[in-house]
Amino acid sequence: ETGVTQTPRHLVMGMTNKKSLKCEQHLGHNAMYWYKQSAKKPLELMFVYSLEERVENNSVPSRFSPECPNSSHLFLHLHTLQPEDSALYLCASSQGLAGYNEQFFGPGTRLTVL
Amino acid sequence: TQLLEQSPQFLSIQEGENLTVYCNSSSVFSSLQWYRQEPGEGPVLLVTVVTGGEVKKLKRLTFQFGDARKDSSLHITAAQPGDTGLYLCAGDYTGNQFYFGTGTSLTVIP
Numbered sequence: 001e002t003g004v005t006q007t008p009r010h011l012v013m014g015m016t017n018k019k020s021l022k023c024e025q026h027l028g029h030n031a032m033y034w035y036k037q038s039a040k041k042p043l044e045l046m047f048v049y050s051l052e053e054r055v056e057n058n059s060v061p062s063r064f065s066p067e068c069p070n071s072s073h074l075f076l077h078l079h080t081l082q083p084e085d086s087a088l089y090l091c092a093s094s095q096g097l098a099g100y101n102e103q104f105f106g107p108g109t110r111l112t113v114l
Numbered sequence: 115t116q117l118l119e120q121s122p123q124f125l126s127i128q129e130g131e132n133l134t135v136y137c138n139s140s141s142v143f144s145s146l147q148w149y150r151q152e153p154g155e156g157p158v159l160l161v162t163v164v165t166g167g168e169v170k171k172l173k174r175l176t177f178q179f180g181d182a183r184k185d186s187s188l189h190i191t192a193a194q195p196g197d198t199g200l201y202l203c204a205g206d207y208t209g210n211q212f213y214f215g216t217g218t219s220l221t222v223i224p
Contacts, residue, residue: 004156040216041216042118042213042214042215042216042217043157043202043204043214044214045211045212045213048211056211090156090157092156099144099145099206099208099211099212100145100162100164100206102147102159102162103157103159103212104159105155105156105157105158106156107154107155107156108155108156
């Protein structure tokens, strides 16, 4: 595997389910990100991790819980979601947090909440 | 708060035509990036601009950062079907977080 991978690619879940999204980067980067991409809305940054420590949490509801066990893996744990949480969830990584660094994105997980 | 506005939102042109898309903000950015996203994929970086007035060229794509570092444009010459995709600008003004625009969806018709 190369670059940034995400699993699953598609997920359908009910509002009472618990599921997790997984992201893995094979680039040796030390920063990882979760974004939410909804129709007709800008890409929204949800969480930022640097060296496995969370550095940003942009007012995301507690039903989204991130986990970064090491610099290569990032998880997004989901529970009691709402239909408006349906979106494409993108993971990205970069070599450092500075704004000029390129972010490498995974293909995303298309989430549908019923 | 919407910091970055992109225009047009949708653009459909014939192969061989030229086009320009815009990214505007009321905030000053320390750097600005352009990405292209194809269906079923994540965004891929095209360019980063950091200096006001900077112009960068990538084959048929020309990127310009405004003098005041509040706006940017992407010009494509002789568009090809392979240019089809969602073009996103992203500006950094905090030093460690990019704010993305709503995107311009481009379709190039063969």
